[in-house]
Amino acid sequence: MSKEIFNPTRFNKSNNPTFDEVLDVRMSRRKILKGGLGLSAMATFGAFGLAGCNSSSSTTGGGAAAPSASLNFNSIAGSKIDAVSVPEGYTAQVLAPWGQPINAMAEAWKDDGTNDAVDQNNSMGMHHDGLHFFPLNDAGTDGLLAVNHEYIDQNALHQNGSDRDDAGIRSSVDQVRKEIAAHGVSVIRIQLQEDGQWMMVESDPLNRRYTGATVMDISGPLANSSLLVTPFSPDGSQARGTLNNCGNGYTPWGTYLTCEENWPGYFINLGTTTAEQDRIGLDTSGTARYGWETLAGHADERVDEFSRFNVTPSGASAMDDYRNEANGHGYIVEIDPYTANSRAVKRTALGRFRHEGCTFGTLEVGKPIVFYSGHDSRFEYMYKFVSTAVWDAADAEASDRLAMGDKYMDEGTLYVAKFDADGVGHWLPLTLDGATTDGGTLGDHFDSLAAIILNTAGAADLVGATQMDRPEWCAVDPITGSVYLTLTNNTRRDETTGTNPANPRLNNKFGHVIRWDEGEAATDFTWDIFVFGSPADGDEATNLSGLSEFNQFASPDGLAFDNRGILWIQTDNGADEVTSYTNDQMLAVVPSAIKDADGNADTINSENQGELRRFFVGPNGCEVTGFTISPDYTTMFVSIQHPGNWPYSNNAAEETPVGMDLRPRASVVAIRKADGGELGV
Numbered sequence: 001m002s003k004e005i006f007n008p009t010r011f012n013k014s015n016n017p018t019f020d021e022v023l024d025v026r027m028s029r030r031k032i033l034k035g036g037l038g039l040s041a042m043a044t045f046g047a048f049g050l051a052g053c054n055s056s057s058s059t060t061g062g063g064a065a066a067p068s069a070s071l072n073f074n075s076i077a078g079s080k081i082d083a084v085s086v087p088e089g090y091t092a093q094v095l096a097p098w099g100q101p102i103n104a105m106a107e108a109w110k111d112d113g114t115n116d117a118v119d120q121n122n123s124m125g126m127h128h129d130g131l132h133f134f135p136l137n138d139a140g141t142d143g144l145l146a147v148n149h150e151y152i153d154q155n156a157l158h159q160n161g162s163d164r165d166d167a168g169i170r171s172s173v174d175q176v177r178k179e180i181a182a183h184g185v186s187v188i189r190i191q192l193q194e195d196g197q198w199m200m201v202e203s204d205p206l207n208r209r210y211t212g213a214t215v216m217d218i219s220g221p222l223a224n225s226s227l228l229v230t231p232f233s234p235d236g237s238q239a240r241g242t243l244n245n246c247g248n249g250y251t252p253w254g255t256y257l258t259c260e261e262n263w264p265g266y267f268i269n270l271g272t273t274t275a276e277q278d279r280i281g282l283d284t285s286g287t288a289r290y291g292w293e294t295l296a297g298h299a300d301e302r303v304d305e306f307s308r309f310n311v312t313p314s315g316a317s318a319m320d321d322y323r324n325e326a327n328g329h330g331y332i333v334e335i336d337p338y339t340a341n342s343r344a345v346k347r348t349a350l351g352r353f354r355h356e357g358c359t360f361g362t363l364e365v366g367k368p369i370v371f372y373s374g375h376d377s378r379f380e381y382m383y384k385f386v387s388t389a390v391w392d393a394a395d396a397e398a399s400d401r402l403a404m405g406d407k408y409m410d411e412g413t414l415y416v417a418k419f420d421a422d423g424v425g426h427w428l429p430l431t432l433d434g435a436t437t438d439g440g441t442l443g444d445h446f447d448s449l450a451a452i453i454l455n456t457a458g459a460a461d462l463v464g465a466t467q468m469d470r471p472e473w474c475a476v477d478p479i480t481g482s483v484y485l486t487l488t489n490n491t492r493r494d495e496t497t498g499t500n501p502a503n504p505r506l507n508n509k510f511g512h513v514i515r516w517d518e519g520e521a522a523t524d525f526t527w528d529i530f531v532f533g534s535p536a537d538g539d540e541a542t543n544l545s546g547l548s549e550f551n552q553f554a555s556p557d558g559l560a561f562d563n564r565g566i567l568w569i570q571t572d573n574g575a576d577e578v579t580s581y582t583n584d585q586m587l588a589v590v591p592s593a594i595k596d597a598d599g600n601a602d603t604i605n606s607e608n609q610g611e612l613r614r615f616f617v618g619p620n621g622c623e624v625t626g627f628t629i630s631p632d633y634t635t636m637f638v639s640i641q642h643p644g645n646w647p648y649s650n651n652a653a654e655e656t657p658v659g660m661d662l663r664p665r666a667s668v669v670a671i672r673k674a675d676g677g678e679l680g681v
Contacts, residue, residue, distance in 0.1 A: 011281040012379040067592040069564035072681045075550035075613035078582025082645045082656035085617040092652035097667035100124045102207040113159035117177035125149030126182040128639035128666040130248025131626040134337050140631040141192040144337045146256040148245035152182045168287035169294045180212035185258050187337045198670045205340050212241035220349035220410045221450045229318040239328030247357030252396050253404040256335040259355035265289035267326040271312040276455035332358045334405045347409040350385045351456040357473040362481040369408050374471025378490045381465045382417040416465040425525045428463040437464040469508045473559035479592040484515045486556040510534050510554040531604035535577035546606025554578040560627035572623045584624045586616040619646040633678040636671040
């Protein structure tokens with residue numbers, strides 16, 4: 001999630017133990033056992049080992065499987081320029097920037113901001129984020145790229161900035177429609193040319209946009225619920241639009257998952273709020289984030305396109321106003337990229353919160369599928385969904401891909417994580433019979449599973465989940481099955497602890513990456529900390545992983561494994577200690593190759609930190625986010641979001657000349673080796 005729109009307000013009012021408190025207990029215990037908490041002690045922090053998913057061991061005591069890749073590039077220096085940086089022998093291409101038309105209905109992008117709403121509705125959206133490549137041939141030289149568009153910059157989007165007045169009131173219908181159209185997801189066909197450059201296939205039948213106004217189906221516990229009834233959807237079966245699409249995922253049957261993250265700020269309730277609205281954080285005064293609702297009743301408004309963002313109850317029932325409109329947002333959205341004109345589906349069984357990513361666990365025939373998703377806010381939780389249906393490998397080739405989503409994503413059990421001391425943890429079920437900390441069950445507080453899902457975070461409060469430091473992207477190691485999660489940062493722990501200690505575990509300015517292994521039971525797991533973010537010159541209490549100039553980082557955000565076992569870590573840095581040295585970046589490491597003297601899986605520490613290497617640095621002002629790679633590992637695609645003064649040319653590594661001001665354009669960057677070989681190795 002972009003720090004540009006992060007809302008620091010804490011909506012979690014529970015007294016559940018924070019992750020830092022749990023970590024303190026564990027690390028204090030290790031201090032006693034090891035005789036100190038210096039880097040030598042931290043080098044053994046991963047001594048529990050990793051048994052892998054579906055292990056029969058109740059504790060992680062085994063060694064990691066052999067990795068299938070080793071890094072073969074030198075860590076690059078940090079960079080502070082209006083261009084990307086890649087290792088020697090690599091190239092970087094600008095591909096599919098904001099505003100590039102995807103069909104003939106849009107005029108070419110204009111650098112003065114005068115493209116209208118129709119153009120934007122038929123062009124690449126703004127502020128690219130998560131993305132995935134879906135091949136159309138065995139060689140992987142022809143495929144579909146699905147790209148998230150998280151939010152907008154009104155000053156860049158419009159010719160002269162937003163029309164909002166000092167009270168936040170809007171006046172231009174075209175501007176607001178353009179803004180709604182700049183959100184969502186793009187699906188585009190791309191092909192590798194003989195010269196090694198990728199090109200979008202203009203007006204391909206599979207090119208399309210899903211925007212903040214696109215009609216989508218509702219599935220799972222909230223489908224056809226009275227909680228989703230609106231004048232637009234009287235039976236509660238549909239929702240309009242997808243908003244703030246940040247993290248992403250994909251499925252084993254070939255569909256794209258886009259995640260609705262900071263969606264609450266698009267809606268406003270100026271009347272009496274509900275419990276779930278209070279918990280998730282809808283606006284209750286002034287105007288919503290972009291003030292779209294202020295055009296309600298305009299003579300040019302169509303089908304309440306602006307009115308729906310005001311969820312204030314004003315009539316006798318839900319058929320008389322849009323009190324339930326926001327209830328159609330906050331979900332994992334499934335898209336079939338291979339089928340033109342297919343309708344997206346919101347999968348409500350996976351919970352309703354500020355989703356950041358959706359990653360499936362290790363597949364095993366005859367076992368349920370697991371999906372992981374974090375709630376990206378300070379003091380929020382980590383969730384997993386376990387399907388009722390068990391995996392059938394033949395479903396990977398199903399032609400009706402959304403029917404597979406119905407099978408595996410509409411029925412199952414949603415859990416929230418509780419991280420206990422001594423490296424163990426438990427998944428707490430969010431079901432009517434799920435135990436609450438007051439000795440009762442969730443059925444004492446909710447009258448249906450649909451009601452639990454609608455207020456997922458509130459239910460998680462009641463069962464005693466562990467408050468985390470902004471859980472963001474999740475990734476599963478294809479070698480070991482271990483699950484990794486970025487915890488971006490949290491500098492507001494003094495609001496609950498009453499202190500502001502220098503120890504980053506309590507004032508986590510730099511973030512860290514946690515990992516766990518599932519136990520034999522669906523409710524059990526074991527965990528450790530893989531790496532702590534830090535500046536290279538951080539003291540022993542800060543630089544717990546012994547990072548150097550060539551791998552220092554802060555605020556880990558995007559996270560992905562490729563199938564060779566390489567973990568790619570991206571940053572959305574807000575720590576001055578690191579931003580003074582480098583722009584946002586992407587690092588690489590092979591976790592299954594990080595072992596201690598006994599051959600067990602280890603954490604990053606001062607002895608092995610050189611295995612974590614900086615691979616890519618973005619241009620000034622940007623966030624590096626989103627990762628996907630071609631099946632032959634010869635092209636990597638990443639997103640550059642909200643750059644400051646970039647791109648200057650098709651060569652992403654070409655610096656914008658000094659003194660030249662550009663209208664910045666978020667873009668996909670295609671990274672390749674000059675010799676066409678595999679990346680990273």
